Structures are given as structure tokens and as C-alpha cells.
Amino acid sequence: MSTVTVQLFASYAESFGGSTLKIPLDPGSTVGDLVHSIRSLPGAYVLPESPRVAVNRRFASFDQVVDSQDEVALIPPVAGG
Amino acid sequence: MRRSAIVTREIDPAALMAEVQSTEFGAISLFAGTVRDTNDGRSVTAIDYSAYTSMAESELERILAEAQDRFGVMAIVVEHRVGGLALGDVSVAIVAAHVHRAPALDCTRFVIEEIKKRVPIWKREHYADGGREWVDPTASGVATT
Numbered sequence: 001m002s003t004v005t006v007q008l009f010a011s012y013a014e015s016f017g018g019s020t021l022k023i024p025l026d027p028g029s030t031v032g033d034l035v036h037s038i039r040s041l042p043g044a045y046v047l048p049e050s051p052r053v054a055v056n057r058r059f060a061s062f063d064q065v066v067d068s069q070d071e072v073a074l075i076p077p078v079a080g081g
Numbered sequence: 082m083r084r085s086a087i088v089t090r091e092i093d094p095a096a097l098m099a100e101v102q103s104t105e106f107g108a109i110s111l112f113a114g115t116v117r118d119t120n121d122g123r124s125v126t127a128i129d130y131s132a133y134t135s136m137a138e139s140e141l142e143r144i145l146a147e148a149q150d151r152f153g154v155m156a157i158v159v160e161h162r163v164g165g166l167a168l169g170d171v172s173v174a175i176v177a178a179h180v181h182r183a184p185a186l187d188c189t190r191f192v193i194e195e196i197k198k199r200v201p202i203w204k205r206e207h208y209a210d211g212g213r214e215w216v217d218p219t220a221s222g223v224a225t226t
Contacts, residue, residue, distance in 0.1 A: 009133050010203035011215040050218070057136040059199070073133055073201075079216040080130075080137075080161060080202030081114045081173055081193055 001028055002068035004034065010076045015046035025068055029056065032062035034072070056078070084147060085141035085159040087134050087202075092160050092171040103155035106178040110185035112193055114173040117168050120216070124209035125160040130163040130172060133201040135188075137161070144195045154179045159192060161202060 006021040011018050023037050031053045038044055052075040053060050059075070066072060082101070094113050117126050145157050155180040159160060165171055173196065177188035196202075196216070207213045 007133070009201065010131055010205070011217070014215075043097055054133070054136055054201070057139045073136065075133070075201050076203060076215070077217045077219040078197070078201055079197065079204045080132075080200045081197045 004066060004068045004070065004072055006034070006038065007019070007071070008072040009073070012043075012046055012074050012076045016041065016043035025066070027067075028065060029067075030062060031060045031064045031066055034066055035062065045050075047074075048077075082155075083142075083145045085145055086161075087132050087137050087141075088160050088162050089164045090139045092162050092164070092174045093096065094171060094174045096175070097160065097174050097176045100158050100174050101159075101178040103156070104183075105180070106155065107180050109176055109178045110182070110183040110189045112173075112175045112189040113171050116168050116170050116172060116195065120206060123206075123212075124194055125168070125206050126186050126209055127168065127207045128166050128172070129205045129207070130161075130166060131203050132161075134163075136188045136199065136204055137200050140200045141186040144200070147195070148177070148188050148192050151191065152177070152179070152184040152190045154184055157188065157192070159196075161196070161200070162200065169186045173199070 003022045004025045054073045056071050117159045153178045159175045161173045175189045177185045179185040204216050
């Protein structure tokens with residue numbers, strides 16, 4: 001088992017109390033698996049039913065496989081403009 | 082040509098227009114988003130913008146590429162500012178140039194709407210009552226610019 005670093009921003013960083021999370025990852029894990037793991041952490045109340053996740057700077061679907069070398073981020077509701 | 086950037090300095094819309102100026106164009110459309118003094122019934126005093134900068138720049142570039150394909154605009158430039166902004170400050174500016182007005186106008190509208198959907202930028206409003214909150218357009222359903 002390896003770990004992946006998940007970047008946090010804005011309201012999510014405040015709720016989880018930091019700018020990154022280290023999440024254990026089984027081989028072949030998906031974005032959905034990752035979100036499931038994150039939901040068990042304190043602060044996860046802030047997450048909507050289907051939070052947006054970016055992998056390597058692109059929005060990813062829940063069935064996309066992720067590994068420890070990927071750049072992963074949880075994306076709060078965006079509010080640019 | 083196209084250029085996009087996340088910036089920490091003031092945005093100068095006139096400079097962006099000058100950047101795309103050419104006698105081959107008959108239209109340059111400019112959209113500028115500015116910080117206003119109320120939102121959802123609360124008095125706003127300032128806004129902090131933050132971004133996942135590397136992804137925001139990638140996503141802006143993808144939006145501009147899509148916009149050029151879709152509207153055939155010959156030149157398009159976007160800047161979005163992050164950091165602490167005061168009332169009236171320009172938070173985002175988009176210029177699009179085309180031979181004719183319709184594609185230029187449609188292009189700026191497309192780009193700002195896509196920015197609001199998919200560019201990882203966030204804003205925290207400061208209120209006159211001393212409170213501050215992250216703006217969540219998905220929660221309130223209230224348009225914020």
C-alpha cells in the first residue's frame with residue numbers, strides 16, 4: 001500500500017485543518033475510492049455528495065484510477081469571476 | 082494569438098485591449114468583472130481571491146483554445162487576479178477580437194461563463210458586520226458577478 005497526497009484549498013483546507021491530506025492507496029484505487037477514504041476524516045462534513053477531484057490538473061471522474069505519483073486535489077465549489 | 086494568466090497585480094483592461102489591437106479586426110469585446118459592495122443581501126467590504134494556480138492556468142488555456150475553435154476569434158486575452166481586492170477592483174478581464182462583433186461578444190460571454198464553472202478559483206467575502214465567508218455558488222444559487 002502506498003499513499004497519495006491530496007491538495008486542499010479554500011473552504012476545504014479550513015475544514016480539514018491543513019493544505020494537504022496523506023491518504024493510503026491500494027493498487028488500482030480509483031478517485032471514488034479516494035473520496036470514500038477521505039469521508040472518514042474529521043472535516044469531511046464540508047464535502048458535497050459528489051465532490052470534484054482533479055488529477056494532474058484536470059477534473060477526473062470517480063472511476064479514474066489514481067496512484068501515488070499523481071497530483072491530486074479536492075476542488076471546492078469554484079467562484080471565480 | 083491567445084494568452085491567459087493568474088495575476089497578483091492590478092488588471093489594466095486598456096492594456097489588454099491594446100495587446101490585441103490590430104487594423105484587421107472590426108471588433109474588440111471587453112468583459113471586466115469587478116468587486117461589488119453587496120452580495121446576497123449582505124454589505125461586502127472586500128474580497129480575498131485564491132486559486133489552485135497551476136490548474137487554473139491550465140484550465141484557462143483550455144477554455145481559450147475551445148473559444149477560439151468555437152467562435153473563430155483571432156486574438157483573446159484573459160487575466161484573473163488573486164489576493165486581496167477592494168471594492169471596485171477588476172477581478173477578471175477578457176478581451177476577444179474578431180473581424181465582426183457577434184463572435185467577439187459571444188466569445189467573451191462564453192469565456193466568463195466557463196471560468197465560473199471550471200476554473201479553480203475561490204473567493205472569501207468580508208462583510209461590514211465583521212463576518213467573512215467563502216462564496217459557494219452551488220449552495221445559494223445566487224449569481225455573484
